[in-house]
Amino acid sequence: xxxxxxxxxxxxxxxxxxxxxxxxxxxxxxxxxxxxxxxxxxxxxxxxxxxxxxxxxxxxxxxxxxxxxxxxxxxxxxxxxxxxxxxxxxxxxxxxxxxxxxxxxxxxxxxxxxxxxxxxxxxxxxxxxxxxxxxxxxxxxxxxxxxxxxxxxxxxxxxxxxxxxxxxxxxxxxxxxxxxxxxxxxxxxxxxxxxxxxxxxxxxxxxxxxxxxxxxxxxxxxxxxxxxxxxxxxxxxxxxxxxxxxxxxxxxxxxxxxxxxxxxxxxxxxxxxxxxxxxxxxxxxxxxxxxxx
Amino acid sequence: xxxxxxxxxxxxxxxxxxxxxxxxxxxxxxxxxxxxxxxxxxxxxxxxxxxxxxxxxxxxxxxxxxxxxxxxxxxxxxxxxxxxxxxxxxxxxxxxxxxxxxxxxxxxxxxxxxxxxxxxxxxxxxxxxxxxxxxxxxxxxxxxxxxxxxxxxxxxxxxxxxxxxxxxxxxxxxxxxxxxxxxxxxxxxxxxxxxxxxxxxxxxxxxxxxxxxxxxxxxxxxxxxxxxxxxxxxxxxxxxxxxxxxxxxxxxxxxxxxxxxxxxxxxxxxxxxxxxxxxxxxxxxxxxxxxxxxxxxxxxxxxxxxxxxxxxxxxxxxxxxxxxxxxxxxxxxxxx
Numbered sequence: 001x002x003x004x005x006x007x008x009x010x011x012x013x014x015x016x017x018x019x020x021x022x023x024x025x026x027x028x029x030x031x032x033x034x035x036x037x038x039x040x041x042x043x044x045x046x047x048x049x050x051x052x053x054x055x056x057x058x059x060x061x062x063x064x065x066x067x068x069x070x071x072x073x074x075x076x077x078x079x080x081x082x083x084x085x086x087x088x089x090x091x092x093x094x095x096x097x098x099x100x101x102x103x104x105x106x107x108x109x110x111x112x113x114x115x116x117x118x119x120x121x122x123x124x125x126x127x128x129x130x131x132x133x134x135x136x137x138x139x140x141x142x143x144x145x146x147x148x149x150x151x152x153x154x155x156x157x158x159x160x161x162x163x164x165x166x167x168x169x170x171x172x173x174x175x176x177x178x179x180x181x182x183x184x185x186x187x188x189x190x191x192x193x194x195x196x197x198x199x200x201x202x203x204x205x206x207x208x209x210x211x212x213x214x215x216x217x218x219x220x221x222x223x224x225x226x227x228x229x230x231x232x233x234x235x236x237x238x239x240x241x242x243x244x245x246x247x248x249x250x251x252x253x254x255x256x257x258x259x260x261x262x263x264x265x266x267x268x269x270x271x272x273x274x275x276x277x278x279x280x281x282x283x284x285x286x287x288x289x290x291x292x293x
Numbered sequence: 294x295x296x297x298x299x300x301x302x303x304x305x306x307x308x309x310x311x312x313x314x315x316x317x318x319x320x321x322x323x324x325x326x327x328x329x330x331x332x333x334x335x336x337x338x339x340x341x342x343x344x345x346x347x348x349x350x351x352x353x354x355x356x357x358x359x360x361x362x363x364x365x366x367x368x369x370x371x372x373x374x375x376x377x378x379x380x381x382x383x384x385x386x387x388x389x390x391x392x393x394x395x396x397x398x399x400x401x402x403x404x405x406x407x408x409x410x411x412x413x414x415x416x417x418x419x420x421x422x423x424x425x426x427x428x429x430x431x432x433x434x435x436x437x438x439x440x441x442x443x444x445x446x447x448x449x450x451x452x453x454x455x456x457x458x459x460x461x462x463x464x465x466x467x468x469x470x471x472x473x474x475x476x477x478x479x480x481x482x483x484x485x486x487x488x489x490x491x492x493x494x495x496x497x498x499x500x501x502x503x504x505x506x507x508x509x510x511x512x513x514x515x516x517x518x519x520x521x522x523x524x525x526x527x528x529x530x531x532x533x534x535x536x537x538x539x540x541x542x543x544x545x546x547x548x549x550x551x552x553x554x555x556x557x558x559x560x561x562x563x564x565x566x567x568x569x570x571x572x573x574x575x576x577x578x579x580x581x582x583x584x585x586x587x588x589x590x591x592x593x594x595x596x597x598x599x600x601x602x603x604x605x606x607x608x609x610x611x612x613x614x615x616x617x618x619x620x621x622x623x624x625x626x627x628x629x
Contacts, residue, residue, distance in 0.1 A: 186375075190378040190380075192366060193392075194443070195366040196366070209381065
């Protein structure tokens, strides 16, 4: 069945999509083009001239062990953030879905963290885990655990993962709850009569029916972990200790704006661009097929 | 196969009483239809038997066993839902096999039981389709198949035909009846459609605002309604209710009910009426007349009889034995 709206002329549809096209062009195509262009040059220290190096920046990048390590860091970080934020959100949504009394208040409280900006969230967590004055690290000290994410790489990673995932839980929770409530109650009841207990129902009915939501969140969360966690990392660890939390996006920033190596920074941006395109294609081509709509 | 017994079953949601004490004995293999208007509590009653709603007070027994606190899955029942409640991500086969798989039935037996149910319901060509690829009638059959394969002691139907079109509904009605006879399983069937109730039931329960107004065989209920509500609800077009004060010798305040087929149009009737409009349905004709007090009354006659013109003044009459007398509270007090 044809349900599309059809326009008679060509000018109205163009006018309607124009704002989006302009925004995309100015904020995406132009900078992306600039990055591709700059990745082929090395500017002099004063920014007065540029020297053509072809793929030299890329060759240098991939022979750099720090850059290769950053790939692993990014993978670990993204997987952890996605799994933690989606796992916790799904668990909370399952509980909230069963709730009858006070569901509204519970939901509102769970949505709050989403309103906190990533950098602010980073500062909040930094305060709590501050090695000298942090509440949590003080209690950990009482328990005999010496918390120091400034020196310990694992602890640093743990802290940026938790603070990145925290704000994300609200967002994922909302989608999971909506997904759960869209499942007809009678389907769950039918499964209960068929003999399925709570976890069996979850495994065989609820989770498969949630898969469109899960898939959507998976894409959104990985992209979030890749690109939007900059603020958290910048405020908490600044990529340290020893680059243990330097994800690819953070490295673009620290090499380009701190290290002033604009050519390498641009090359890294191009690599990221390429990576995201591949990621998107892979996700839509292969994962989507296993999703029940 | 089992009996089902309800003893003074009540249900309240908070402070609202929904079911006000229902007693019902269902014999093994009996087909019971619970019929009533929407909001009368019929679905709630069924869901209490299924275990999907808690019982506020009273006893629900299946096969003589008290099941008030037994989980739905342990009650040995199967339920067909109004929206079928099929698992949308599973094939027809998996939908039917789901309960058996959970019960850890051997693979060969699952296949055998699903195959025989599919044969019974003519679903064999569709076993590998998803529910969304089926028509309404086929989905309905899958829902029935899912109930059948588990070989439950009791079938519960919650308005299973409401989502089908009129023609399919008549066809599925016959199939459900035939199936229940063939399997001999006790069935409890909820509907708001009095025709379904009349055609399917061994006995029917007519519910009105949480009370079972009358329980009995369909024709007995039709012929001898115990309350004005039952008289009005069962039968189409519904029973005509007249103020008894219109009839000489009867007390005002009471009501008499006369079914449309028991009214005869005659020049010298008991009451003078004006024909408001007529509906010729082919085999029969419905004649809606206006009484002097403004109320409307419907008579039903064979197509062979003369159809009066609209606006014509005509008398209407009936046999004394066909007039049912109800008191002011709607209780039946006898014949006129």
